[in-house]
Amino acid sequence: MIKLYYAAHTCSLASHIALEDAGAEYSTVRISFAAEQQRQPEYLAINPKGRVPALVTDRGILTETPAMLAFIAQRFPQAKLAPLDDPFLFAQVQAFNSYLCSTLHVAHSHRMRGNRWADDAAAIASMQRKVPDSVTACYQLIEEHMLGKPWVMGETYTIYDPYLFTIAQWLEQDGVDPSRFPKVIDHRRRMSERPQVRKAIAEELG
Amino acid sequence: MIKLYYAAHTCSLASHIALEDAGAEYSTVRISFAAEQQRQPEYLAINPKGRVPALVTDRGILTETPAMLAFIAQRFPQAKLAPLDDPFLFAQVQAFNSYLCSTLHVAHSHRMRGNRWADDAAAIASMQRKVPDSVTACYQLIEEHMLGKPWVMGETYTIYDPYLFTIAQWLEQDGVDPSRFPKVIDHRRRMSERPQVRKAIAEELG
Numbered sequence: 001m002i003k004l005y006y007a008a009h010t011c012s013l014a015s016h017i018a019l020e021d022a023g024a025e026y027s028t029v030r031i032s033f034a035a036e037q038q039r040q041p042e043y044l045a046i047n048p049k050g051r052v053p054a055l056v057t058d059r060g061i062l063t064e065t066p067a068m069l070a071f072i073a074q075r076f077p078q079a080k081l082a083p084l085d086d087p088f089l090f091a092q093v094q095a096f097n098s099y100l101c102s103t104l105h106v107a108h109s110h111r112m113r114g115n116r117w118a119d120d121a122a123a124i125a126s127m128q129r130k131v132p133d134s135v136t137a138c139y140q141l142i143e144e145h146m147l148g149k150p151w152v153m154g155e156t157y158t159i160y161d162p163y164l165f166t167i168a169q170w171l172e173q174d175g176v177d178p179s180r181f182p183k184v185i186d187h188r189r190r191m192s193e194r195p196q197v198r199k200a201i202a203e204e205l206g
Numbered sequence: 207m208i209k210l211y212y213a214a215h216t217c218s219l220a221s222h223i224a225l226e227d228a229g230a231e232y233s234t235v236r237i238s239f240a241a242e243q244q245r246q247p248e249y250l251a252i253n254p255k256g257r258v259p260a261l262v263t264d265r266g267i268l269t270e271t272p273a274m275l276a277f278i279a280q281r282f283p284q285a286k287l288a289p290l291d292d293p294f295l296f297a298q299v300q301a302f303n304s305y306l307c308s309t310l311h312v313a314h315s316h317r318m319r320g321n322r323w324a325d326d327a328a329a330i331a332s333m334q335r336k337v338p339d340s341v342t343a344c345y346q347l348i349e350e351h352m353l354g355k356p357w358v359m360g361e362t363y364t365i366y367d368p369y370l371f372t373i374a375q376w377l378e379q380d381g382v383d384p385s386r387f388p389k390v391i392d393h394r395r396r397m398s399e400r401p402q403v404r405k406a407i408a409e410e411l412g
Contacts (some may be wrong), residue, residue, distance in 0.1 A: 048351050049305075059294040064308075066272065067300035074293035087280035088265040094273035094300075099255075102270075102308040110323045117316045117323070117340060123332035126324040134323060145254050 002026040003056040005046060007033050008204045011105060012053030013169075015068045016204065017162035020196035022076035028203065066097040069159040081159045093153070096146055096160050100167055104142075107134040108167065108174055132175030139171070143181045150190055165191035208232040209262040211252060213239050214410045217311060218259030219375075221274045222410065223368035226402035228282035234409065272303040275365040287365045299359070302352055302366050306373055310348075313340040314373065314380055338381030345377070349387045356396055371397035 002024055006012035010033075019026045031037045031052055038050045047054040047063050055062045055071070062068050070093075073082035083089035109116070111131040114124035142164070148154035151161050168188045171178060178185050191197050208230055212218035216239075225232045237243045237258055244256045253260040253269050261268045261277070268274050276299075279288035289295035315322070317337040320330035348370070354360035357367050374394045377384060384391050397403050 048347055049309075057294060060298075062294075062297050062301055064301040064304035066304045067297045070300055071293055071297035074296070087277055088263060088268070090280070091268050091273045091277035092266075094276055095268055095270040098270035098272045098304065098307060101304060102312060103255075106308060106312050107323070117313070118329065118332040118336050120332050123324065123329040126326050126329035130324050141254055 001058075004028045005031055005043070005052055005054040005056070006204060007031045007038070007052045009169075010052050011065050011101075011163075011166055013200060013204060014065055014163040014166040015053050015055065015072065016200040017165070017197050018069050018072045018081065018159055020200050021081055021157070021162065022072050022079040024072070024076055030204075064101070065163060066094060066101050069097060069163060070094065073159050080156070083153075083156075083158070089153075093158060093160055096152065097163050099138075099141075099146075100163050104135065104138040104167055107131065107138055108170055110134070111174060135171070135174040136176050136180070139176060139181045139184055143183050147183045147187065149183070150187075152187070161187070161191060162197070165197065207264075210234045211237055211249070211258055211260040211262070212410060213237045213244070213258045215375075216258055217271050217307075217369075217372055219406060219410060220271050220369040220372040221259050221261065221278065222406040223371070223403050224275050224278045224287065224365055226406050227287055227363070227368065228278050228285040230278065230282055236410075270307070271369060272300060272307050275303060275369060276300065279365050286362070289359075289362075289364070295359075299364060299366055302358065303369050305344075305352075306369050310341065310344040310373055313337065313344055314376055316340070317380060341377070341380040342382050342386070345382060345387045345390055349389050353389045353393065355389070356393075358393070367393070367397060368403070370394075371403065 002019065004016060004019060004026055006016055006028055031043060037043055038052060044050055046061060049063060053065065053068060055068050062071055070082065074084060077084060082093055108131065110127040114127040118124055118127065151157045152164055153160055165188055168184055210222055210225060210232055212222055212234055237249060243249055244258060250256055252267060255269060259271065259274060261274050268277055276288065280290060283290060288299055314337065316333040320333040324330055324333065357363045358370055359366055371394055374390055
């Protein structure tokens with residue numbers, strides 16, 4: 001059976017929601033960042049990167065949200081969570097999720113995880129000051145160029161949606177003005193009403 | 207026909223090599239970062255992110271290296287550039303490429319593109335000082351956990367390989383000691399001998 005290692009308030013929520021969307025049988029293991037469990041040998045044996053999420057499957061362990069989301073879509077094709085038979089549309093999904101992972105999430109990470117990229121407190125504080133601007137620039141691109149309605153791809157709900165929803169949870173804390181991004185906020189609200197989303201969040205925060 | 211927008215000395219080389227590997231018919235357009243062409247309206251109409259690469263296809267435009275590489279593999283299946291019929295192995299490829307994109311490339315970018323994440327010169331200099339450490343940490347994970355032989359996946363050459371090769375070009379400039387990573391360097395040497403790689407590089411630097 002599939003097992004998801006997650007930490008609360010992190011991007012692992014996206015895969016958690018996708019597993020619910022897929023109707024998968026799965027279990028979860030909570031990793032406490034406060035207790036630094038992600039850096040302990042037990043967890044490093046599962047994911048040597050010391051990050052979440054990690055997905056234990058019957059074939060082996062997978063990491064990296066875009067890869068895990070595509071895997072969930074392919075592993076549970078009956079849930080139709082991605083346009084699997086159309087390489088161009090599938091690549092568009094991958095491109096969106098890759099942007100979230102490598103640009104939006106990275107911009108966000110400079111607020112809490114500046115020590116990945118600099119050692120001194122002044123530089124880390126300087127990074128934090130820029131987060132509202134750099135994250136806002138990402139949402140501007142998303143709002144103007146990347147969103148369908150009611151879901152990211154348009155009529156069809158896909159693995160785009162839980163990932164955007166997960167990251168958009170952090171928007172206000174990142175200092176972004178939500179009133180500038182009505183489509184993103186509308187998407188977030190629609191997502192938050194889905195029973196699968198409520199179930200995943202309730203478990204993570206319970 | 208497929209058209210690749212690229213800039214020399216950037217990650218667009220990975221997709222360029224993959225197009226050669228695929229035996230694709232394609233043309234290229236060089237974008238000059240020195241002339242800031244990536245920020246001009248003509249290019250922003252193609253890729254509003256103002257980044258390279260971008261791939262114009264008969265269905266529309268794709269961006270983001272991991273998505274483009276997977277698309278090339280799916281669009282030219284006879285080239286067998288990815289384990290397309292095995293969702294787990296395909297997810298492993300995606301996970302590797304996602305790591306390169308969101309962690310290794312991002313660590314590297316703090317050397318030349320610190321202004322994405324901070325405004326003051328002292329913070330940008332501080333980021334630059336940490337690049338050797340943060341990039342080395344990525345190669346340590348890759349060297350220990352992610353490399354098969356002779357190719358990343360093992361016996362089979364895939365879209366993993368041009369992406370690692372492309373980023374590994376920058377290793378010495380990032381202040382990483384190549385003698386610590388014999389497998390990565392060996393892979394880079396093997397890649398540099400492939401005619402497809404030589405052709406793509408010759409065109410980009412010609």
